[in-house]
Amino acid sequence: MSSNDFLDRSRGPRIDLTTALAKDDDVLVIGLLTPANGDSGTAEGASSPTLVTGEDLVDDETAEALAAGLHALGATGAAGEVHRLPAPSSLPVRLVLAVGLGGADAVTDDGIRQAAGNAVRALDGAGTVVLTLAAAGEDPQAALAAAAEGAYLGGYRFDEFRSAKSAPATSAPAAVSLLVPAKTKEAKARLAQAVITAEAVALARDFVNTPPNVLCPAEFAERARAAGAAAGLDVEVLDEQALADGGYGGIVGVGQGSSRPPRLVRLSHRPAKPAASVALVGKGITFDTGGISIKPAANMDQMTSDMGGAAAVVATVIAAARLNLPVAVTATVPMAENMPSATAQRPGDVLTQYGGITVEVLNTDAEGRLILADAIVRACEDEPDYLIDTATLTGAQMVALGTRTPGVMGTTEFRDRVAALSQQVGENGWPMPMPPELRADLNSRVADLANVTNNRWGGMLAAATFLKEFVADGVAWAHVDVAGPAFNTSAPWGYTAKGGTGVPVRTMIAVLQDIAEHG
Template structure:
């Protein structure tokens, strides 16, 4: 992972590095003749160019649009041989937002792959508090943009930038604390990305549980794994039903961070861990089925976030309950028409075996509620309907209204776009079953994302603050990289979960 350090006592223009990064803003609407402007933080570098850096960058084609990267040889004007100008995009009167800095620094980190050492001067200069927030955003963006998954490339892939120094106006203690937290969060996101990007022939329920357990043990968490025999003895009919068609038997993983000596609240996290989803007997179309290697992204996020809670020593108890199964068609697979007896006794009629995530989540939710948490959050790549409703970059948040809205706001605040969605009352009747307590799908495609959430609500206690986050689109990026988002696993919604846990720790 890229090393991050704070630049102190050194003029960025005089820093010994392979490259110096500065931010560029678009021309003001009322001053287009003067072209793009330098973002705050570039004053020392601009002085080395006799105040003409913005004009030079304009000649090189810089416009300041988001994600734009322009490279200029410095020819000795500053110590570093290369100047990299990264577009921040249009800003308001208060200057760049945290997400703009995060995205710009991510774009710069991607552009500097293979560089040994770079200095970035992306910052806010208004107050120490804002400068510390800028350190957080720039650090996160740099680490996430520099991420690369190269484990299966014989040539090792293109190396990330090895070291970045962040020039900051923040007070030293504030900046150091911001850097430590940002590094911890970005490391958690990278952990989730690594798990999602690991191919399913190597990441299956048993190996996934073992990897997650090792991460938990290294962080000092309590760890429990239920194998298929223990699941059968416990009556986990949803997990067993989904996993019945695979030779790789299901698991249920439990990780627990105690919250230290005086935890202020308890939070249950549940994540869908379908390590590969063919759809089962209700098999998926062949095109893009390879994307189903990401169907355990919710589980990856929950594991990484629980480890992060321990690393940050958050004063809340965090317990992850993570069901893991592989959904395959075979002579032993569950069928449309089967009735499963879930953990806790509720029965479910299976009308579509490709609606499997809600089945394993339901078992895990009921188990998680036995711990009597103050809050419950589950997350899953649950429905294709989420992509239809909100696209590939916006997560859907459902659940109890006050907590749902809180989670959505916090998610947007950290740059993971999230939107609150309703639970229309009439959809519940459409999950009525002819033979069981509830069916796993309705008889039509309308409102499929909402119906899945309503199904899960059947297993949640009334009055419990609960949020269900559907990340079917945002968890796995299939097109070209942008900002700090690379191709493949994104780590969504680790940063949202981290923000929610921190908010609960601070405010209850």
């Protein structure tokens, strides 16, 4: 797939607004809320879930018919439930799909997002789908945005490398309409923002899902360059010679074991009167064998995701431009392939990072922090107000927080701000400390720093402590470790497909929007 084909690829269904069902609509998606204690339900006396159908969409007779059908199917309204039933003759659709939202007092925007994703994932082969889920939220505009994001991402598919032999017989719905009382200017604006956000997440997913024999550093850099240029960003790409000449010892050292040399890409969104400046840095290891400190063979294929941080920051700066955010944003993206060979760096080598700090490489599988260090120093030369770096950095993140919860470290106030916004958008980042006593464990016998500690304790926190050494004084900084959350190795759920997830794109977009509003 060429760079142009990559840019032109459809990544999700078309999302629009509607105020009523039309005769050519195919499926109506309604929400179900679990019944409150004591609610009376069907004639048999069992409690039944409450239907969320939108204002005046169905009459009482139709609602009763739907409720009876759902009762027969055993529907409870629990989050994650999906039930299909033939549409009553009073509706101009062939099928009704009911998705659980949980209890009425516990419905969140992300619950709506998850339900919309569940619905669209269940509707391969459907035509036009009408979603009523925005009616379940307390804030109609926030609920509309959540439903749009969930529907788009639930419809995401990555089939670029399937031949006709294994290509799916059906595809995700081509169009999803969100039922709203009126197509107001505010509703249209929130929909447009939500679609841009979802498209950014899907772009990051595509980068991660593209196999490493295709997405080598040079190809990743070219696709990032093309996508950035199409969005109107200023783009700079440093090749291996420019990196060597510029003193980027971390990127060069990690990449020197591969026949496919490293790159550094810088993408800048520069509005006329920015409210603040933000630097984004993302780890772009296009494949990680561990180098000389080679990884076990089991599950090494998952290391195609080791550029998930880079994918996220590329997608985020493109979204910033498309949203026309009044914040200056520059993504500095180091890209390398970590391979063992006669030219690979060895345990015991000493690198001189960009900016002059020397690092003893005790473990070549702790390579992400080496390329991030170069990029962080370069990003800080722009004197940003804020810096966010993100990476699939440590297995310790999953040990501490599991596979769905990013760890957020950094300067206290900004760390907490990033984590809170991450939780608001459903990516659920959690603030973590950087205990000062960990710094001594990074002392080297021969250099300024070692790239790992001499013990296995607090590995995620120690990695952040290493990165802190390269962050300029006075910069509000957050480090987001997404080793588990960036790549879903289990079955799809909600709006999350198997493979690349796009985490933490929505977190970073939310932070940029918050900075644009509050500074």
